[in-house]
Amino acid sequence: MDSKKLNQWIWRWHVIGGIIAMPFILLLATTGGIYLFKNKVELPARAKVSKIETLEQEKLSFDKQFEIAATHMKGKAPNSMELPTTDEATAFVWGKFSHKKMVFVNPYTGEVKGKFTPKGTWMYKVRKLHGELLTGKFGTKIVELVASWMVVLIITGIYIFFPMSKGDWKSIFRIRTKLSRRILWRDIHAVGGFWFSLLLLLTLAGGLPWTDVFGENFKTVQKITNTGFPKEWFGVGAFSKPQPNKISIDQMVATASQANLLGKTTIDFPKHPKAPFSISNSTFDFDQMQKIHFDQYSGKQLMSLGWSDIGILMQARLWLMAFHQGQLGSWNFALMLLVAIALSVISIAGLISFQGRSWGVPESPKNFKVGIGLVILIGLLGIVFPLFGVSLLFIGLLELIKRKSSYF
Numbered sequence: 001m002d003s004k005k006l007n008q009w010i011w012r013w014h015v016i017g018g019i020i021a022m023p024f025i026l027l028l029a030t031t032g033g034i035y036l037f038k039n040k041v042e043l044p045a046r047a048k049v050s051k052i053e054t055l056e057q058e059k060l061s062f063d064k065q066f067e068i069a070a071t072h073m074k075g076k077a078p079n080s081m082e083l084p085t086t087d088e089a090t091a092f093v094w095g096k097f098s099h100k101k102m103v104f105v106n107p108y109t110g111e112v113k114g115k116f117t118p119k120g121t122w123m124y125k126v127r128k129l130h131g132e133l134l135t136g137k138f139g140t141k142i143v144e145l146v147a148s149w150m151v152v153l154i155i156t157g158i159y160i161f162f163p164m165s166k167g168d169w170k171s172i173f174r175i176r177t178k179l180s181r182r183i184l185w186r187d188i189h190a191v192g193g194f195w196f197s198l199l200l201l202l203t204l205a206g207g208l209p210w211t212d213v214f215g216e217n218f219k220t221v222q223k224i225t226n227t228g229f230p231k232e233w234f235g236v237g238a239f240s241k242p243q244p245n246k247i248s249i250d251q252m253v254a255t256a257s258q259a260n261l262l263g264k265t266t267i268d269f270p271k272h273p274k275a276p277f278s279i280s281n282s283t284f285d286f287d288q289m290q291k292i293h294f295d296q297y298s299g300k301q302l303m304s305l306g307w308s309d310i311g312i313l314m315q316a317r318l319w320l321m322a323f324h325q326g327q328l329g330s331w332n333f334a335l336m337l338l339v340a341i342a343l344s345v346i347s348i349a350g351l352i353s354f355q356g357r358s359w360g361v362p363e364s365p366k367n368f369k370v371g372i373g374l375v376i377l378i379g380l381l382g383i384v385f386p387l388f389g390v391s392l393l394f395i396g397l398l399e400l401i402k403r404k405s406s407y408f
Contacts, residue, residue: 004365005365005368006368006371006374007159007160008362008363008364008365008368009364009365009368009370010156010159010160011156011160011362012361012362012363012364013156014153014156014157014160015354015361015362016361017149017152017153017156018153018347018350018354019351019354019361020149021146021149021150021153022347022350022351024142024143024146025146025150025343025347026344026347026348027129027130027133028130028143028146028147029340029341029343029344029347030340030344031126031127031129031130032130032336032340033336033337033340033341033344034123034126035123035126035127035130035325036325036326036333036336036337036340037123038123038127038325041121041122041123042118042121042123045116045120045121046102046116048114049089049104049113049114049115049116050088050089050091050104050113050116051087051088051089052087052088052089052106052107052108052113053087054086054087054108055108057108059107059108060105060107060108060110061248061249061250062081062090062107062248062249062250062253063248063249063250064110065090065092065105065107065110066078066081066092066249068105068110068112069090069092069103069105069112070092072103072112073094073101073103076094077269078092078093078094078103078269079093079094079095079268079269079271080092080093080266080267080268080269081093081249081266081267081269082102082264082265082266082267083253083256083257083264083265083266083267084107088104089104089105089106089107089113090104090105090107091103091104091116092104092105093266097118098118098119098124098127099117099119100117100118101115101116101117102115102116102117103115104116130143131143131210137212140211140212141211141212141213141387143211144208144211144212144213144214144387145387145388145391147204147207147208147211148214148385148387148388148391149388149391150200150204151201151204151381151385151388152381152385152388154193154197154200154201157190157193157194157197158193158194158197160190161190161191161193161194162194171191172191172194172195173191174187174191175187175188175191181352182352182353185349185350185352185353186349186353188345188346188349189346189347189349189350189353192342192345192346192349193346193350196339196342196343196346199335199339200339200343202320202323203323203324203336203339205320205324206320206321206322206323206324206325207321207324209317209320209321210321213386213387214384214385214386214387217386218313218317221313222311222313222314222317225311225313226311227311227312227313227314228310228311228313228314229310229311229314230305230309230310230311232293232303232305232309233291233305233309233310235275235276235278235293237303238276238278238293238302238303239274239275239276239302240270240273240274240275240276240295240296240297240302241274241295241297241298242273242274242297243297243298245297246296246297247277247296247297247298247299249267249269251299252267252277252279252294252299253267255279255294255299256279259279259290259292261279261280261281261283261288261290262281262283262285262288263281263282263283263284263285263288264281264282264283265279265280265281266279266280266281266282267279268280270296275296276293276294276295276296276302277293277294277295277296278291278292278293278294279291279292279294280292284322284327284328284329286307286315286318286319287306287307288307289306289307289310290304290305290306291303291304291305291306292304292305323336324336378392
């Protein structure tokens with residue numbers, strides 16, 4: 001295959017794909033950078049309804065607090081509670097993730113301090129804009145399509161920019177400032193894209209599991225290969241043996257406190273007479289993750305699971321998703337903020353460089369035929385990223401219509 005013509009062909013589609021995806025990429029970079037500050041918004045909002053003054057009096061039992069919380073939610077029992085610190089009201093929880101609702105009960109007075117839900121802050125709108133363009137399922141698929149094309153843009157960009165001639169390795173370190181304005185911005189786009197390519201791919205890998213099509217396919221692969229959460233993690237096989245009396249929530253809290261788990265500890269309440277109490281912790285020190293099930297009648301430990309029990313694909317998914325959100329520590333937060341800024345600069349630099357060509361799209365090379373190897377690679381990308389594959393079929397159909405129209 002003629003490498004020069006191949007380079008020109010790939011460059012053409014890199015430019016076309018980049019122009020179409022550019023507005024969305026800038027939006028995702030901006031909203032992603034803002035969303036890194038989620039805790040700066042959500043934690044103070046939660047603290048307003050969770051902080052209490054410690055009093056020199058006996059606390060209400062957790063069972064009594066449970067009843068108060070359920071009454072406040074019109075008799076609907078919470079599905080879990082968080083182990084409180086000394087200056088926190090007890091948080092009773094309904095639902096999960098962004099749909100989570102929390103009611104805070106003062107353990108000294110029984111007063112319901114207030115409610116909190118992630119939906120109650122403006123940061124939730126940023127998340128929805130970042131993940132689904134505020135348009136629900138349709139927006140999610142657009143974001144997935146753009147993310148898929150970003151993977152292709154990174155791969156094609158590396159190929160186009162990679163030194164083609166011997167002794168040209170300096171180009172991956174050099175930004176030429178004394179030539180034309182277009183060359184300056186072209187180098188910022190190319191050199192910056194080259195050095196941030198791996199970080200951008202890791203960031204995309206952390207975001208793609210949230211998507212509809214790729215995400216569902218990924219879950220299916222996990223299920224088939226048994227590399228997700230083990231079913232025991234969700235209490236399957238951990239049966240309580242029904243007896244006349246159940247242990248109290250206070251007894252379960254004492255057991256959870258003695259476990260001394262790292263991070264925020266949550267107690268899941270039994271969902272039916274044979275279900276267990278479950279204790280788990282929320283931490284990004286993944287080696288310390290635990291899920292422990294207890295008989296709701298005797299308090300006997302039924303199962304204890306940890307990080308090593310989780311399948312390798314789920315381990316990778318959890319780590320990449322945390323990395324994507326900058327949750328692995330201050331280094332990760334700073335790095336992801338840098339990636340968001342760099343992605344914006346690289347994208348804008350590419351647009352300015354393209355404008356310097358008077359908005360001209362590179363011509364397709366004459367007498368060029370795509371080789372079998374490239375066809376296989378494109379096919380594999382289309383399978384891994386189905387929406388990218390669908391978009392290619394659509395583009396191919398348009399090209400066919402264009403050729404037929406020219407022929408007639």
